[in-house]
Amino acid sequence: MDFRLTDDQRALRRGVRELLARRFDREALRAAVDAPTLDRALWRELGDAGFFALRLPEEEGGVGLGLPEAVLLFEEAGRALLPGPLVATHLAAGTVPGAAEGSAVVTSVDAGLVVWRDEADVVLGDASGAVPMRSVDPLTPLHRVPGAGAAVAAGGPTAALLHAAEQVGSAERTTEAAVAYAGEREQFGQVIGGFQAVKHLCAGMLVRAELARAAVRAASVTADPVEIAGAKLLADEAAVGNARDCLQVHGGMGFTWEADVHLHLKRAWVRARLGMTAERAEEAVAASL
CATH class of the missing domain: 1.10.540.10 (Acyl-CoA dehydrogenase/oxidase, N-terminal domain)
Incomplete structure (x- = not known):
């Protein structure tokens, strides 16, 4: 493809x-x-x-x-x-x-x-x-909504895919933010991006974001519900995981209200629980195997 x-x-x-x-x-x-x-x-x-x-x-x-x-x-x-x-x-x-x-x-x-x-x-x-x-x-x-049980209007696979696309965009943005900060922040006389631990964090963020993006775009072409479920799982993992690692790269600064990193993490948490949750996506993928 x-x-x-x-x-x-x-x-x-x-x-x-x-x-x-x-x-x-x-x-x-x-x-x-x-x-x-x-x-x-x-x-x-x-x-x-x-x-x-x-x-x-x-x-x-x-x-x-x-x-x-x-x-x-x-x-x-x-x-x-x-x-x-x-x-x-x-x-x-x-x-x-x-x-x-x-x-x-x-x-x-x-x-x-x-x-x-x-x-x-x-x-x-x-x-x-x-x-x-x-x-x-x-x-x-x-x-x-009091008394409401299962989803009333979740929007189906298309809604899940569009939420997944938002997660991919967030994962890419936090990757960029982490790399940029790692190239500016200095400790012990050098930028923290030179430290192996920080390099590994940023590399892992890039891999998660790229994998999720490929899955989401492939699912947008096939519109297959199972592929969409798998893409949503990967996108949620990328958005939440990358925001967490971006916080780690920023250190104490990332936990302040003035930083935008926490907003990406909070939005990723909310998106992951709306519509197709991880539990529903896992069941959809497992049922197809």
């Missing part, structure tokens, strides 16, 4: 990265952490750029691209720690009025949790009696 991106795919990825760098830089990220409200103007701008309507046919007002291109967009969203129910809104495009254009924000009820909620949101599933609960990730508000 040829994993090289086409010129159009590179241009798509570059365009989204430039948009997020301009509209959701570190200052905007920190503002969102301090006051976790969704930037509706940015949401509409994502809609104008085709983020949500990417897979809708052109005759229905969409971009007419496929799952491999959607994965590229969600990788970039994961890199930037873009908040909000991106996957639910993307999946609702063409079904819920306003979702494709970004004028409506669509949340979902997943395993008894409402992922994000605001007065103007469209909620998929029965969210009656939803009670706010504390979320480990300050950028992912959660509400518990």
